[in-house]
Amino acid sequence: MSVGGSFPKVAVIVLSWNGWQDTIECLESLQKIDYPNYEMIVVDNGSTDGLVEKLKRWAKGEIPVNTRFVNFDASLKPVRYIEYDRKTAEAGGDQQERNLEGLASSRKLIIIQSGENLGFPGGNNVGIRYSLKKADFGYVLLLNDDTAVAPDFLTKMVEVAEKDEETGIVGGKIYYYHHPQRIWYGGGKLSLWRASGINQQMGKTDGKLSPRHSHEEPNGVIGASFITGCLMLIRRKLLQSSRLFREDYFLYVEDTDFCYQALQEGWKLKVNLGARIWHKGAPAEGREISLMSSYYMTRNRLFFGFETIQGLRYRIVFGLFFFFTRPVRLLMWAISDKRQVAKGTWLGIMDFLKGKKGRAVL
Structure with missing residues (x-):
């Protein structure tokens, strides 16, 4: 943390589109993290599966979640929530938020309805604009809705950023949800001649890293030139000094573009391999893409x-x-x-x- 021992506030943005079951599992895992100063923000990206109503029922404790990674905890319910449309959210919300003051981070939730499917960059930008209107957020965390997180993941990510003010983006280690020991993202490289962001260590396990990376500690901190948008901690100053995600991409490559722009501006990118999450939608090696x-x-x-x-x-x-x-x-x-x-x-x-x-x- 910072020299004074404070915990900078983190806006945790979970973008969801027709995935209410995944989303409430993600939120249930977020409730149990050890980082004390964060705010859960769900952006409903034009869902048609009743996402918002399901979130409200979960917040009241009416939908128990029990999976391989989380167990329902009734003591953490109810969760007080506030619902915004896109226009109100991007203006910074309203006076309703006084009702959330004094509550623990795990007991409050912001729900933003985008009104339509804005794609991955557009939906996340709605949440980011809301966060930037708040003076108290030091970081924004983008987190895929189909993930479950380790209790210490956010603490480990913020620690990396707080040690170096030139670090603009921090990532973590992402495992396959259905193969919990297999790595999907263990560092990232930007290949300019291929115009691609490349996930390193994909398909490996911690005990079987490739020779180029065998000298690295499985849970250490490494430099990177590409960090996936599935799990991305972004310093507020970076967001204030540059544009947000490129919305005309709609889907894919926006994180590659964002990392490249940050590097061009002189920011460092780092990955804490001890910050672990598990991703359901991580495409398996060899699986045909759509x-x-x-x-x-x-x-x-x-x-x-x-x-x-x-x-x-x-x-x-x-x-x-x-x-x-x-x-x-x-x-x-x-x-x-x-x-x-x-x-x-x-x-x-x-x-x-x-x-x-x-x-x-x-």
Whole structure:
């Protein structure tokens, strides 16, 4: 923590879209963390599954949550909540919040309804704008709704940021929820010539790290050039000094772009490998991605590579790499019955060439 031993307040933003069961499990795990100064903020990104009503019932203690990672604790209910629409939230909320004063962090919840699906960057930006209107938040934490967290994860992440004011973004170690010993993210690297953020140690276990990383402590602190938006602690000053997430991406690559911009501004990125969470939606190695995922990954990667990355040589190398390898991969996907991947990739390339951004109808 800080030299004075205080705990800077953290806005924990959980973006949810049609995932009420995952979201309440995530909140239940957040209630049990040891960090004493945080605020749970759920942004409903245009859900149609009754998310908000389910959250209210959970807050009243009416929906018990018992999974491999959390056990329902009736003593932590009720949770007092306040509900905002997007306009009110982005203005900083209202006087209702006086009703939350004096409550423990685990006993209060802010619910924000975006009104429509704004995508990952747009939905998170709603929560970030709300947080920046509050003078007391020192950090913003982005946390996927389909995660469960270790009790000390946030303490370990904030400790890293507090030790160095030049550290703008902190990540943690992310495991597969259904394979709790297997790593999905154990550090990240930004590859400019591929215009991609790469998860390191994917598929490994703590006892079987790759040779390049075997010298690192499994629970130590390492530098990084890419931190996934699944778990990202961001210093308030960074958010105030630069733009937020790029909303015209809608889905995928926005975290890569955000990390690149932070590095360009001189911020450091670090990962505390002792800050652990478990992610349900982490795609398994070898699993075929969907048409939607392949579309947005392809299109946005091209916009990132040719619009955001500075340096002509990087753009040339990326262009040569991408457009020489895609025809081969498209053919391989087509003959190996991965036609949805091939179609999504092709549509992504076409829309990039047309300059089409934002949400797509596929």
